[in-house]
Amino acid sequence: xxxxxxxxxxxxWLYNKTVGPDYSQxxxxxxxxxxxxxxxxxxxxxxxxxxxxQLIQPLVAAGYQVTGLDGSEEMLTYARQNxxxxxxxxEDARQFKSETAFDGIFSTSASLxxxxxxxxxxxxxxxxxxxxxxxxxxxxxxxxxxxxxxWWRGQPTEGEINRRYAWMITPHYDPDTAEGxxxxxxSQAAQSHLGLGLLLSPLKRLLYKILSRPRFIGIRLKLxxxxxxxxxxxxxRTLTYSIKGHPIDAVKDTLEQVGFTNVVLQTIDGHSNIxxxxxxxxxxxxxxxxxxxxxxSQANSSFA
Numbered sequence: 001x002x003x004x005x006x007x008x009x010x011x012x013w014l015y016n017k018t019v020g021p022d023y024s025q026x027x028x029x030x031x032x033x034x035x036x037x038x039x040x041x042x043x044x045x046x047x048x049x050x051x052x053x054q055l056i057q058p059l060v061a062a063g064y065q066v067t068g069l070d071g072s073e074e075m076l077t078y079a080r081q082n083x084x085x086x087x088x089x090x091e092d093a094r095q096f097k098s099e100t101a102f103d104g105i106f107s108t109s110a111s112l113x114x115x116x117x118x119x120x121x122x123x124x125x126x127x128x129x130x131x132x133x134x135x136x137x138x139x140x141x142x143x144x145x146x147x148x149x150x151w152w153r154g155q156p157t158e159g160e161i162n163r164r165y166a167w168m169i170t171p172h173y174d175p176d177t178a179e180g181x182x183x184x185x186x187s188q189a190a191q192s193h194l195g196l197g198l199l200l201s202p203l204k205r206l207l208y209k210i211l212s213r214p215r216f217i218g219i220r221l222k223l224x225x226x227x228x229x230x231x232x233x234x235x236x237r238t239l240t241y242s243i244k245g246h247p248i249d250a251v252k253d254t255l256e257q258v259g260f261t262n263v264v265l266q267t268i269d270g271h272s273n274i275x276x277x278x279x280x281x282x283x284x285x286x287x288x289x290x291x292x293x294x295x296x297s298q299a300n301s302s303f304a
Contacts, residue, residue: 010239011184012074014167016052016082018160019109024054027108030268031055031139034283035106038137039064043103046131048093048124048140049111053079053086060085069096094123101133107140110279113243116179118254121246125258132286138260139283141268145245146276148173152180156221161208164189166231168224178245187227187234248280260284 008015039045042063047056050068052075059066060083068079069089076088089096093107094115105128115121128138143152151157152173159168166187173180211220228236248265255263262285267278274280 008072009074016078020052020054023109035139039104046102046105048107051075053082056083056086098131104137110143116244122254134288136286141279141281144248144280148245149175150276159224181240181242184239186237261287
């Protein structure tokens with residue numbers, strides 16, 4: 001297991017409270033539209049790079065047999081709490097092997113952008129292909145270069161302040177190298193100052209509550225950029241996670257080289273035009289074997 005995946009342990013508690021729940025709802029809508037209709041009742045599903053597992057519980061509740069896979073032990077700790085009926089694998093997505101043949105596999109929230117080469121991406125595709133049953137479906141999303149160049153420009157994009165912690169995400173991207181990173185700044189109230197600070201700062205508490213509203217995101221992000229001065233006694237941490245902007249055509253070619261067919265691209269809203277405002281969602285099928293296809297053709301001819 002690489003440091004890149006174990007580094008996510010440091011972000012797991014915050015991801016579980018904030019980004020995980022926020023990102024899961026639109027992704028669940030996508031799965032309901034393009035993925036679940038192709039999965040049999042009580043079918044076997046793998047959530048690849050599942051993080052803290054917010055997508056797993058609704059699938060389990062719907063009757064599917066779900067396995068979550070992630071390289072971060074802490075992420076899986078929260079996933080087990082959020083969806084205890086599921087199964088879990090602490091594995092590297094590039095190297096995992098499964099004795100179970102899954103009816104469908106998905107990966108969301110641009111998790112595969114953390115693979116820094118097409119070679120690594122192909123390793124994941126090969127593992128996924130091997131873990132799928134014939135006719136199984138693979139759905140995943142990527143932030144592509146045009147989108148990254150437009151939106152990942154070194155400015156804070158989201159963040160939150162409350163009485164116990166604050167956080168901010170700042171994405172960076174270099175189009176010349178097709179590499180970037182998002183930086184997570186985390187501030188936590190030290191236990192020794194928590195109670196006293198809350199008693200002495202009612203106006204500050206009110207300010208943080210007001211700034212938590214969506215309409216004040218601009219002011220909130222400006223405040224977060226200087227939060228170490230505003231709360232000098234809070235513990236400050238900076239986490240950096242590297243990403244790669246993989247060209248869409250190269251990713252599609254790699255999928256087809258591995259063996260996937262009927263590779264369809266959509267935005268999260270179902271549009272076929274992948275512009276610089278939207279991530280690319282890949283919908284791929286593992287074909288039935290030649291033997292099965294021939295047997296099916298013979299069976300169909302007998303009814304002719």
